[in-house]
Amino acid sequence: xxxxxxxxxxxxxxxxxxxxxxxxxxxxxxxxxxxxxxxxxxxxxxxxxxxxxxxxxxxxxxxxxxxxxxxxxxxxxxxxxxxxxxxxxxxxxxxxxxxxxxxxxxxxxxxxxxxxxxxxxxxxxxxxxxxxxxxxxxxxxxxxxxxxxxxxxxxxxxxxxxxxxxxxxxxxxxxxxxxxxxxxxxxxxxxxxxxxxxxxxxxxxxxxxxxxxxxxxxxxxxxxxxxxxxxxxxxxxxxxxxxxxxxxxxxxxxxxxxxxxxxxxxxxxxxxxxxxxxxxxxxxxxxxxxxxxxxxxxxxxxxxxxxxxxxxxxxxxxxxxxxxxxxxxxxxxxxxxxxxxxxxxxxxxxxxxxxxxxxxxxxxxxxxxxxxxxxxxxxxxxxxxxxxxxxxxxxxxxxxxxxxxxxxxxxxxxxxxxxxxxxxxxxxxxxxxxxxxxxxxxxxxxxxxxxxxxxxxxxxxxxxxxxxxxxxxxxxxxxxxxxxxxxxxxxxxxxxx
Numbered sequence: 001x002x003x004x005x006x007x008x009x010x011x012x013x014x015x016x017x018x019x020x021x022x023x024x025x026x027x028x029x030x031x032x033x034x035x036x037x038x039x040x041x042x043x044x045x046x047x048x049x050x051x052x053x054x055x056x057x058x059x060x061x062x063x064x065x066x067x068x069x070x071x072x073x074x075x076x077x078x079x080x081x082x083x084x085x086x087x088x089x090x091x092x093x094x095x096x097x098x099x100x101x102x103x104x105x106x107x108x109x110x111x112x113x114x115x116x117x118x119x120x121x122x123x124x125x126x127x128x129x130x131x132x133x134x135x136x137x138x139x140x141x142x143x144x145x146x147x148x149x150x151x152x153x154x155x156x157x158x159x160x161x162x163x164x165x166x167x168x169x170x171x172x173x174x175x176x177x178x179x180x181x182x183x184x185x186x187x188x189x190x191x192x193x194x195x196x197x198x199x200x201x202x203x204x205x206x207x208x209x210x211x212x213x214x215x216x217x218x219x220x221x222x223x224x225x226x227x228x229x230x231x232x233x234x235x236x237x238x239x240x241x242x243x244x245x246x247x248x249x250x251x252x253x254x255x256x257x258x259x260x261x262x263x264x265x266x267x268x269x270x271x272x273x274x275x276x277x278x279x280x281x282x283x284x285x286x287x288x289x290x291x292x293x294x295x296x297x298x299x300x301x302x303x304x305x306x307x308x309x310x311x312x313x314x315x316x317x318x319x320x321x322x323x324x325x326x327x328x329x330x331x332x333x334x335x336x337x338x339x340x341x342x343x344x345x346x347x348x349x350x351x352x353x354x355x356x357x358x359x360x361x362x363x364x365x366x367x368x369x370x371x372x373x374x375x376x377x378x379x380x381x382x383x384x385x386x387x388x389x390x391x392x393x394x395x396x397x398x399x400x401x402x403x404x405x406x407x408x409x410x411x412x413x414x415x416x417x418x419x420x421x422x423x424x425x426x427x428x429x430x431x432x433x434x435x436x437x438x439x440x441x442x443x444x445x446x447x448x449x450x451x452x453x454x455x456x457x458x459x460x461x462x463x464x465x466x467x468x469x470x471x472x473x474x475x476x477x478x479x480x481x482x483x484x485x486x487x488x489x490x491x492x493x494x495x496x497x
Contacts, residue, residue, distance in 0.1 A: 002027045003485060006258050006267040008245050011039025012467055013458040014273030015228040016067060016474025021271075022235035023071060024482060030237060031260060033244035033423075037229055039273070040422060040429070041467075043222040044308055046409065049366045050359040051308040052222055053413065054429075055467050056351045056368060057190070057321070058215040059208045062137070063468035064224070067475070071231060078227030080218040082356065087214035088321035090186075091398050092179050096326075099319070100183070100210075107210050111180055121174040125184070125203070126210050133204035133211070135159065141469065144476045145441045145462035159201055163436060167203060168195035182325055189372070192301025192433035192465045194333050199436050216320065216356050221467075245274070248282045248454070255454045269453045269484075271477055276444050276460035278423035287450045299438060301430030301465050302336050302372040303415050307388055310408040311365040317399040320355045324348050324391075326398060332372075340374035342383065347372070348391045364408070369395075376426035379415040388412070430466070431459025439464075446477050447484075455481060 003026045007014050010032040022028045036042050040054035058064075064075050075081055085102035092098070098114060101107055104126060108119035135155045143150040167188050175181045185195040187205035217223045229239065240262075247259035248270055255270040272279035277295050280288040327345040335343040351368040354360035369391060388410065396403055415427030432438055444461050448454035457477040459465040 003268045004266070005029070005269045005271060005481070006031060006265060007271045007273060008258070008279060009033075009039055009273035009458070010037040010229075010239060010241075011041060011273055011458065012225070012228070012470035013474040013477075014039070014271070015225065015232055016471045017271055017273065017457050017478050018232045018237045018474075019071060019228065019235055020475055020478035021481060022232065022237045024478075028232075028237045029265070030232075030239045031243040031245050031258065031265075032239065032241045033274075034421060035242050037239060037241060038222060038225040041221055041225050043220065044411065046308075046411070047310060048361040049308075049310045049364070050220060050353075051366060051368055052220045052353070053306075053308075055221050056353070058217060058221065058224075058467075059190075059212065060468040061212060061215055063471055067471045068227075068231070070475070071235070073231065075217075075224075075227070078230060079223040082216050082218065084214045084216055084320050084356065086319055087209070088323060089319045090179075090183055090323040091326055093326050094398055094400075098179060098183065102213055104210055114180055115177045118175065118177065118180055122180075125171075125174060126207060129203040129205075129207035130211055132159070132162070132201055133207040136201070136204045140440070141463040141472055142476065143440065143462070144446055144480055145443055146445070146447075148441050151440055162200035162203075163439075165200040166196055167198045167200055170200045170203065171195070179325075182329055185329075186323065190430075190466050192430045193299060193435050194337055197299070197337075197433070197435050199439070202434065214321065216353070218357055220353060220357065220359060224467075245282060248279075248451075250284060250287050250451055253450075254452045269455070269481060270451075271455045271457060271481065273457045273474070275423045275425055276456050276458065277425040279456060283451065283454075287448075289449050290444060295425060299337070299433045299435050300375050300426060300428045301433045301459075303375040303377070303418055303424075303427045304413075304429040305371040305373055305384060305387055305415075306413040307367075307369040307410050308413070309367040309369065309410045310360070311367060311403060311406045312408050313365065313406045314363065315352055315365045315367065315399070315403060316401050318350060318352055318355070320352060322350045322352070324350065324394065324398065326394065336372060336374045340377060342373070342377060342387070343371075346387065346391065350395065372429075373415070375415065375424075375428040377415055379427070384412045384414055425460075432465065434464040446473075447480050453484070 005026050005028045007030045018028050042053045044051040087100045089099045111118040171181050171184045187209045188198045243260045245258050249257040257266045332343045332347050335341050349370045354366040360366040418424040418427040455477050457473045463469040
């Protein structure tokens, strides 16, 4: 008889885990609390406009290729991928913008235009970043985080110094130009921590940026979710939306059922891709591994204030991805990590997918604006509106155009929504930061130490925050389930001898 496996949530990690588990012949059911799948990567449609609610950056295409290849498939079997040219641009002030091209050669030219001779240390930095990327992808991120020995290889032993130094230290040592340094520090923000707290080894994100490039799946990131859903259902996975899990029932140290508003469902194994902290609150107190004090002491990645805006005209002087670093980077970072508060002058990011894709009516523009915030902040409609006014006024000035009078509508998403829609701890958007003491085996475990058949996956466990790591996390948890089942079967055979 096939093992029944219940998966909580339908984000990237849950869908990935479901595919691997179903491929192995198990009876897999996903329970999603919302009416639509995708978790943080859901989609918003309004008045002919289409927006990705969550992730908008498609980096590390090799991880996606590896995932689909595990099932004899390719991303191109499900969606069309386009390499963005340019990848993105960064505003530092009025008439002060640096454009990041779609090749290292073009990026070197952009660096040289900003500072003569800067392409020389850049090439060395990216060469080192590529070496780190090869080690990370081949030797580290596909490890389950059960032992510190996973980090010990001949290659990683030579990188020990990069785990005690930081990205900021390394970048500032080579680049005195503040704008170029900030561009090189930007990619590690996807890991959820300040460059000054992120180990140097994570420069592999710079290779993902400058070496591999930035892509866009036609239709948006939700097309990747749709592809994974289609693959999961091809493999026999059942997906139940509008099924919020209220309780994980435990008997004799094993999870035996999950309780939803639609009934009680018996199960042999539970895998939670929902928020880790929330998932443990579904258990009786004695079966929770981590205390409230534990979670409170952890460094969490930021939350976000997001705006989804429909414009009645095309927006000028911006690219598909545009960053606005025209205010003090360190002061904003301090408001996120050191003294949690609403930043006085926030950095922000804007995405205009309709520059590349048909996600807005003809002659109109779909815009997504994101301000990173500390998790756990007070969130009110008044604050949201005041910050939209802050950034849109700066946006108009920097891009030299009127946009306020061309807003057809705007919808927002912030701390309260991350809590209500995703049960996100303190409303964080990206999970737990990848700092030195929150890396690999030092992160919350994939397998419960107190419930024999309970597992976790996603951005609060290994390997960490981001879309590619979530795909990897789904594979890692499935492999641990396979080991558990193999061991259980061996024990059963012994008991009959």
